[in-house]
Amino acid sequence: MTEDLVPGSLSQEALKEELDALTGNIRSWGLEYVDDGEKTQSLAMHFRGTAKEKGEELKDHLTDLQAEYVRLEAALGDHWAAVERGRESIAEQRKREAARTELISQRLEIKRRGEDKVSIAMAEISGKLDHRKQKLEALRKATSWYKELLGIRCEYSNAVKFIFTNIDPANPEREFSFSIHHDKAANKFSMVDCDPPIERSGPLLDSLNSSNELSQFVRSMRWEFVSLAWENQGDESS
Template sequence: MDIAKVEQLGDNLEKARKQFDSWASEQVGAQELLKQQHAKSVGDLSRSIDELKERETEAKKEQADFNRKLENQKQELEDLRAGISRLGLRKQTLPEKKEQLAEAIRSVKDETHVQRKDLDAATREMNTALASFNSTIELYEKYLGLKFEVQEESLKFIFTDIDPSDRERAFTFCLRFDGEVCRVFDCQPPLGNTSNMTTSMGNRRELSGLVLAMRKLFVDLARQ
């Protein structure tokens, strides 16, 4: 065999091996790059999927919030319609209520007028009774030596010129107003049971009779 050819064949084989190694290295690098790109793509895709899931969750939450707001708005609208309906009913009954109120006002005015007339009549009656009482008092003071003291809840009668041994000695009793009736109490000096002795404030004759009767009791007591 020709040595030159063998050497040439060896060189060719070495070149072929180097080319193969270079190609293999390039292929391995390309495969590694593809793996890295694939891993990156898978990671990006996974993150994108997670983001989509988060967006889907947020979208569902926003949709639920929107649905709740929509239901609330629907309820508010129904309430508003019901309120408008009630206002319509009130508007329909307003004239009737207005007339009822006017009638009530007229009734109060009429009742007030009647009460005012009754009050005026009672005032006139009281003034008449007071005038009669004052006239009686003047007579008592003039002819019987009688004086009066107006107390918080009663009227005190004070007699003098009863006891022959002491003309200035005071004999007293009180009249307590019990409705339309006056009752005798607190006699000084004591006269015994006088609780049944009463008079009508507006009856001048009864009052005069009571005062004279009390004076007679004091006169009899002074003579004992």
């Protein structure tokens, strides 16, 4: 068959080959498209399944996170409540410590004042004791001298007995004595014994009960003994 050739155009055979090649390519493309579509659908189904699983996992995880958040929020609330209680306890403890410190300070101040008062009192007592010791020492010396000079001593029982020596010039060791008793209820002195007897002992005793001057009474009685001793000595001389 004679081929009609058109300048610049393909031959019928060449066109057929080209169409066959194109058809083959289209078929191949279609198969690839179907294969790609199946793959895409398979991947989509896989992704949907995976996404669902992941969604469920994320949902469960979110639920767990929410529960953990609630637990942590409650724990945080308990923590801050405990912190607040701790602050209140610390504040209360500080108040008690401050009150205790103040009480201790007050007691120490009272103790110091008491010690100062005791120190002052002890100083006064010490001064009085020193003064009294001085007076007692002076009195002891005076009494010792008085006893030595006048020869006087005392004996005590129900009555007080005054014994004198150094009265009789002829016999300095001779004893002159008298005993008196004090009735506390009546606040009155009475003569129990007088050796040798003194005529004026009665008036002297009355004077003692009026004035309560025992030392004056003792000196007066000794003078009466001295007078009596000198009178007796004068009688003996004559």
